[in-house]
Amino acid sequence: xxxPTRRIARSLAFAVALLVAGAxxxxxxxxxxxxxxxxxxxxxxxxxxxxxxPQEVDAIxxxxxxxxxxxxxxxxxxxxxxxxxxxxxxxxxxxxxxxLVVGSIARLADGRFDIRYRLYDTVKQVQLDGLSYxxxxxxxxxxxxxxxxxxxxKLTGDRGVFATRIAYVVQLGRNQYExxxxxxxxxxAQPALRSREPxxxxxxxxxxxxxxxxxxxxxxxxxxxxxxxxxxxRAVANFRGSNSAPAWSPDGKTLAxxxxxxxxxxxxSIGVDGGNLRRLTNSGAIDTEPTFSPDGRYIYFTSDRGxxxxxxxxxxxxxxxxxxxxxxxxxxxxxxxxxxxxxxxxGRRDGRFQVHVMELATGQELAVTDTVMDESPSFAPNGRLxxxxxxxxxxxxxxxxSTDGRVRTRLSGPSGDVREPTWGPFTK
Amino acid sequence: xxxxxxxxxxxxxxxxxxxxxxxLEEPKPAPVTEKAAPPPAPAPAPAPVTRAEPAPQPIxxxxxxxxxxxxxxxxxxxxxxxxxPEYAGLxxxxxxxxxxxxxxxxxxxxxxxxxxxxEYNLALGQKRADAVRSRLQILGASAAQIETISYGExxxxxxxxxxxxxxxxxRADIVYK
Numbered sequence: 001x002x003x004p005t006r007r008i009a010r011s012l013a014f015a016v017a018l019l020v021a022g023a024x025x026x027x028x029x030x031x032x033x034x035x036x037x038x039x040x041x042x043x044x045x046x047x048x049x050x051x052x053x054p055q056e057v058d059a060i061x062x063x064x065x066x067x068x069x070x071x072x073x074x075x076x077x078x079x080x081x082x083x084x085x086x087x088x089x090x091x092x093x094x095x096x097x098x099x100l101v102v103g104s105i106a107r108l109a110d111g112r113f114d115i116r117y118r119l120y121d122t123v124k125q126v127q128l129d130g131l132s133y134x135x136x137x138x139x140x141x142x143x144x145x146x147x148x149x150x151x152x153x154k155l156t157g158d159r160g161v162f163a164t165r166i167a168y169v170v171q172l173g174r175n176q177y178e179x180x181x182x183x184x185x186x187x188x189a190q191p192a193l194r195s196r197e198p199x200x201x202x203x204x205x206x207x208x209x210x211x212x213x214x215x216x217x218x219x220x221x222x223x224x225x226x227x228x229x230x231x232x233x234r235a236v237a238n239f240r241g242s243n244s245a246p247a248w249s250p251d252g253k254t255l256a257x258x259x260x261x262x263x264x265x266x267x268x269s270i271g272v273d274g275g276n277l278r279r280l281t282n283s284g285a286i287d288t289e290p291t292f293s294p295d296g297r298y299i300y301f302t303s304d305r306g307x308x309x310x311x312x313x314x315x316x317x318x319x320x321x322x323x324x325x326x327x328x329x330x331x332x333x334x335x336x337x338x339x340x341x342x343x344x345x346x347g348r349r350d351g352r353f354q355v356h357v358m359e360l361a362t363g364q365e366l367a368v369t370d371t372v373m374d375e376s377p378s379f380a381p382n383g384r385l386x387x388x389x390x391x392x393x394x395x396x397x398x399x400x401x402s403t404d405g406r407v408r409t410r411l412s413g414p415s416g417d418v419r420e421p422t423w424g425p426f427t428k
Numbered sequence: 429x430x431x432x433x434x435x436x437x438x439x440x441x442x443x444x445x446x447x448x449x450x451x452l453e454e455p456k457p458a459p460v461t462e463k464a465a466p467p468p469a470p471a472p473a474p475a476p477v478t479r480a481e482p483a484p485q486p487i488x489x490x491x492x493x494x495x496x497x498x499x500x501x502x503x504x505x506x507x508x509x510x511x512x513p514e515y516a517g518l519x520x521x522x523x524x525x526x527x528x529x530x531x532x533x534x535x536x537x538x539x540x541x542x543x544x545x546x547e548y549n550l551a552l553g554q555k556r557a558d559a560v561r562s563r564l565q566i567l568g569a570s571a572a573q574i575e576t577i578s579y580g581e582x583x584x585x586x587x588x589x590x591x592x593x594x595x596x597x598x599r600a601d602i603v604y605k
Contacts, residue, residue, distance in 0.1 A: 195452045198582040231448030265551035286551040332545040
């Protein structure tokens with residue numbers, strides 16, 4: 001069988017380029033379109049400053065908590081409140097704040113920064129948390145996210161996801177594609193790969209160090225694994241036909257992939273080193289979009305074996321196939337929640353493509369978005385939010401929704417179509 | 429390469445979460461291999477004297493804009509891969525042509541509109557291309573003549589986000605090589 005696709009591309013050489021400039025311009029802008037039913041009122045006072053810091057730590061914390069939809073910010077005025085001052089609990093309570101955050105940033109002699117923060121419960125009049133970090137200028141943003149995570153966890157009981165990262169693809173022009181990695185708020189975006197051909201289906205390894213994805217750089221879809229810290233990448237599945245839809249096993253040793261080497265799109269497993277290829281499905285219908293449950297017991301996937309695309313699951317060796325979705329005639333792109341109790345997927349109902357969440361125990365499903373061209377849902381590592389791609393005013397943007405559908409935000413870049421988002425795991 | 433490696437590591441150190449960028453170069457054209465000139469044809473036999481005019485050269489119908497072979501696009505319904513009756517004749521013409529010209533090769537390129545998932549659309553485009561291929565084979569084209577590929581929704585011909593565009597993108601192209 002001859003190969004139709006551009007042989008020339010096979011001689012591609014890889015080069016690394018400095019791309020620090022321009023990263024700031026690629027920042028995503030956040031817009032909140034829905035909030036939680038019971039917002040926790042919190043006051044985050046302006047941090048006391050000693051020396052110029054390149055990041056406004058308190059502003060980042062405020063934006064994080066507000067974006068979560070679970071907090072209502074109480075105005076604290078323009079004056080900074082010293083981190084070690086005596087707190088007038090009753091006064092803050094009377095201003096409507098059930099919690100108060102104070103802090104300070106001081107530049108140290110070696111150029112690093114000392115960040116101190118305290119969280120108070122103004123109702124019980126006690127300190128809930130207090131910590132100091134010594135941070136490099138580069139890590140100020142990360143530490144602002146870590147403080148946000150502590151506040152979130154103290155007040156909601158759930159682990160925060162502000163210090164996690166997301167990956168997504170931006171199409172900036174007809175032949176201009178970038179795989180980017182950014183903080184969960186869309187800030188600090190860094191390109192991991194630039195290509196003249198499409199990039200789709202990025203997937204995080206469970207330890208957050210590597211991304212698998214599909215690149216069309218040789219003229220056809222090939223699965224790559226890319227180590228983020230070094231930029232090192234290798235083709236893992238490059239068989240005759242199409243190679244796509246990579247999914248990591250929880251132990252990081254194998255990928256589930258979709259190949260057409262034997263005909264129609266079917267699911268295979270392959271070692272991360274490219275060895276040990278095994279066919280997992282044998283359906284004669286489209287089987288695609290595999291994804292492992294975090295406990296490794298199931299592979300969920302999309303199949304049109306019943307006539308239209310629906311979600312199924314099977315064991316990691318391809319046995320015990322069960323159909324999971326039954327509502328509507330188009331359900332695709334499954335993801336399993338971190339606790340394994342829910343799945344998210346895109347369902348088409350009355351012509352609208354929306355992210356749905358299903359409780360696996362009951363089969364109850366809920367559309368959680370207010371948009372109608374949704375794609376690629378992925379759970380935040382705490383299971384509370386879903387990140388997805390959608391289209392608003394003819395442009396591809398990222399959006400998030402809480403799994404109860406109440407909290408909604410949109411993240412849009414200054415230009416280009418943003419798509420294929422995937423939320424990374426908790427980091428240490 | 430040594431320089432590139434140093435640059436990568438330096439870059440990783442710069443980034444908070446250690447993230448280096450890989451930039452793919454523009455594809456370089458492959459070196460063109462000059463094919464050896466075909467051996468000189470044997471000297472033509474002298475034309476029979478009785479023939480007054482040269483024999484008319486047969487026109488390859490592939491190059492005839494009026495031939496049914498000039499049409500090389502098959503369109504599909506949403507989430508469907510069956511060849512609709514209005515495209516049966518077109519596909520049949522190509523099948524018969526390929527059966528009669530075993531030296532011809534085609535690539536069937538499957539495409540999908542932008543709605544739904546990119547991976548499912550990639551698989552759907554493949555199924556559309558495969559549907560055209562199996563019809564061509566039924567009509568006598570051989571497997572070796574036909575390659576299929578799917579671009580899913582990645583190469584839309586029409587970029588607007590409405591049905592006026594979507595129908596054009598739910599398409600399989602028969603591309604002669």
